[in-house]
Amino acid sequence: MSEKIAYHNQREIGYIGLALLRQWLVGENEIIEQLYSDFSKILQLVEIDKQSVAILEGIRDGYDKWSKIYDLMPNILIDVEQPVVEQMLQGISGEKAIDIACGTGRCSSLLIDLGFAVTGVDLSKDMLKQAKRKSLDIDFHQIDINAEDLPFDKCSFDLATLLLALTHFKDISVPIQKMHDLLKPGGYCILSDIHPWIVELGGQADYIDEIGSMHFVRNYVHSHSKYIRAFNLVGFKIVDCQEPILEEEHIGKIASGFAVSKKTLVTALSGLPLALVWKLKKE
Numbered sequence: 001m002s003e004k005i006a007y008h009n010q011r012e013i014g015y016i017g018l019a020l021l022r023q024w025l026v027g028e029n030e031i032i033e034q035l036y037s038d039f040s041k042i043l044q045l046v047e048i049d050k051q052s053v054a055i056l057e058g059i060r061d062g063y064d065k066w067s068k069i070y071d072l073m074p075n076i077l078i079d080v081e082q083p084v085v086e087q088m089l090q091g092i093s094g095e096k097a098i099d100i101a102c103g104t105g106r107c108s109s110l111l112i113d114l115g116f117a118v119t120g121v122d123l124s125k126d127m128l129k130q131a132k133r134k135s136l137d138i139d140f141h142q143i144d145i146n147a148e149d150l151p152f153d154k155c156s157f158d159l160a161t162l163l164l165a166l167t168h169f170k171d172i173s174v175p176i177q178k179m180h181d182l183l184k185p186g187g188y189c190i191l192s193d194i195h196p197w198i199v200e201l202g203g204q205a206d207y208i209d210e211i212g213s214m215h216f217v218r219n220y221v222h223s224h225s226k227y228i229r230a231f232n233l234v235g236f237k238i239v240d241c242q243e244p245i246l247e248e249e250h251i252g253k254i255a256s257g258f259a260v261s262k263k264t265l266v267t268a269l270s271g272l273p274l275a276l277v278w279k280l281k282k283e
């Protein structure tokens with residue numbers, strides 16, 4: 001079931017506010033003038049933007065609809081996250097890997113390239129359909145890992161990955177427990193997600209469909225302490241943790257989608273961590 005939510009240029013006004021906060025006492029006059037000029041322009045657009053609505057989707061429906069364009073749209077979260085994931089995968093060896101919430105198979109194909117026999121699991125049949133179209137030699141399963149027992153032997157995988165999906169879970173301890181159960185002792189786990197700061201600043205999993213309507217799947221904030229508690233509870237050792245940041249080049253890719261200047265977006269967002277990536281080991 002989906003719900004319609006009016007958006008009123010809220011993000012643009014928020015970014016101007018964030019940019020002004022980051023310039024407080026230490027900013028340059030020229031930038032601050034530009035921010036006030038953007039603010040007065042945006043106030044005139046609010047009445048028009050009141051008619052725009054975003055459609056809140058459940059996870060399964062949201063990703064089924066998103067699947068057709070998921071690999072085609074620019075995704076700056078993936079741009080900052082993937083090099084870190086690839087770096088953390090280096091040096092992990094073994095035979096079997098499981099990619100949980102595999103989506104259209106982005107990480108599954110990296111794991112194939114590294115020589116693993118790969119199992120992919122996802123809730124959305126249409127995301128899996130896109131993954132299967134890539135003819136990857138992967139054993140795919142449509143499973144809700146929150147709700148269902150996984151049909152795999154415990155302690156049977158050398159590597160488990162779960163990229164860019166935990167933010168959709170209210171409680172991250174369940175998937176973290178399941179990944180730990182699936183791994184052999186000495187096995188590795190790579191987790192990545194949108195950074196909790198960005199979710200706090202309104203980051204949702206949004207996309208524009210083929211006819212121009214905005215849809216989104218709800219994100220939840222998971223702080224570092226919440227992750228660490230969940231890791232400690234099951235006995236995962238933290239091997240590495242990285243927080244790749246947003247640079248001006250990433251912001252340039254999305255600036256045209258906002259009714260404020262690129263300079264405002266850069267002042268608001270550059271230097272903020274966009275992703276949180278963990279490398280863990282089952283002891």
Ligand SMILES: C[S@@+](CC[C@H](N)C(=O)[O-])C[C@H]1O[C@@H](n2cnc3c(N)ncnc32)[C@H](O)[C@@H]1O
Pocket residue numbers: 059060063100101102103104105106107121122123124127143144145146147162163164165168
């Ligand atoms: C943003 S996509 C990420 C896909 C892929 N991991 C990647 O990084 O490219 C999030 C994926 O998580 C999946 N997902 C969310 N909740 C899930 C659950 N409870 N069980 C299985 N998959 C889930 C969605 O269906 C979607 O394909």
